[in-house]
Amino acid sequence: MTTTGTPALAGLEAAIGWEGPGRVDVIERRHLADYRRATGLDPEGTVVPLTICACFLSEPPPMPAAEAYGLGWINGGDRFEYAGPRLVLGDELRSRLRFTAVTEKQGRSGSLAILTFETEFTRPDGSPAVRHVGTRIRR
Amino acid sequence: MTDAPAERFERTHTATLRTLVQYAGASGDFYEMHYDVPFAQERGHAELSVHGLLKTAWLGQLVDDWFGGHGRVVSFEVSYRDMDYRDRPVTCGGEVTRRHGTTVELALWTEDADGRTTTTGAAVIELDDHSGSDA
Numbered sequence: 001m002t003t004t005g006t007p008a009l010a011g012l013e014a015a016i017g018w019e020g021p022g023r024v025d026v027i028e029r030r031h032l033a034d035y036r037r038a039t040g041l042d043p044e045g046t047v048v049p050l051t052i053c054a055c056f057l058s059e060p061p062p063m064p065a066a067e068a069y070g071l072g073w074i075n076g077g078d079r080f081e082y083a084g085p086r087l088v089l090g091d092e093l094r095s096r097l098r099f100t101a102v103t104e105k106q107g108r109s110g111s112l113a114i115l116t117f118e119t120e121f122t123r124p125d126g127s128p129a130v131r132h133v134g135t136r137i138r139r
Numbered sequence: 140m141t142d143a144p145a146e147r148f149e150r151t152h153t154a155t156l157r158t159l160v161q162y163a164g165a166s167g168d169f170y171e172m173h174y175d176v177p178f179a180q181e182r183g184h185a186e187l188s189v190h191g192l193l194k195t196a197w198l199g200q201l202v203d204d205w206f207g208g209h210g211r212v213v214s215f216e217v218s219y220r221d222m223d224y225r226d227r228p229v230t231c232g233g234e235v236t237r238r239h240g241t242t243v244e245l246a247l248w249t250e251d252a253d254g255r256t257t258t259t260g261a262a263v264i265e266l267d268d269h270s271g272s273d274a
Contacts, residue, residue: 031165034161034164034165035165035166037161037165038158038161038162038164038165038166038193039162039165039193039196039197039200040152040158040197040200041200047203049196049199049200049203050199050202050203050212050215051192051195051196051199051215054166054168054192054195054196055165055166055167057167058167059166059167059168059170059192060168060170071181071182072172072182073170073172074219075190075191075192075219076218076219077191077216077217077218077219078191078192078195078216078217079214079215079216079217080214080215080216081213081214082211082212082213082214082215086211109183133216135218
């Protein structure tokens with residue numbers, strides 16, 4: 001059974017700081033072609049789209065505490081911040097999803113929880129490549 | 140004559156079921172709301188919704204095409220205001236809102252076929268020093 005309201009919110013608040021498993025992803029040719037095709041680009045192209053890190057986010061977030069609130073996920077927003085040279089084919093990225101904040105609001109159809117997840121994508125030498133902030137909603 | 144990028148730009152996409160499945164496979168986002176009609180309906184949606192991050196990918200292409208690689212994107216963000224659904228056109232748009240030095244700010248949005256704004260966003264681009272120059 002899923003619920004909304006204070007008890008379920010308390011579970012989410014207690015989960016702040018939760019981290020997903022560490023990931024290592026490589027921008028591989030076939031994966032790039034699949035992503036480019038799916039987003040309407042020529043799959044033979046080699047430019048890495050700005051949003052490629054969306055593939056390395058683990059969506060929806062696999063955080064157990066979230067399942068106890070509401071019935072499902074809605075994506076509220078995404079922010080990408082870029083550092084260093086643009087990602088290219090063959091780049092390796094290390095990342096770990098972190099749950100950093102939650103607020104509850106009353107929507108038209110009842111309570112909803114607004115969750116913030118942050119992911120720092122770094123290169124093998126530790127230098128930052130992309131920072132992602134995702135707003136995900138449970139209702 | 141200048142080859143400076145347009146100040147306002149738009150492009151329309153329509154996601155079919157095939158598109159949504161391709162995107163799920165490529166991105167790894169297999170949330171059922173994007174390909175399982177009964178699952179979506181149980182959660183109050185009449186149809187399969189387009190992945191928010193697919194719309195963001197479309198907007199990212201607009202940004203990329205706008206500056207043509209003559210610089211770098213500093214940040215890019217979107218806020219999803221409403222759902223878009225399969226087989227319905229989504230118009231993705233962008234507009235220059237501010238220029239200061241080599242930095243350009245863009246406003247971004249998506250609209251559905253009824254003209255409702257379903258996504259808002261912004262991007263900050265740092266152009267190469269020679270970009271936009273008539274020299």
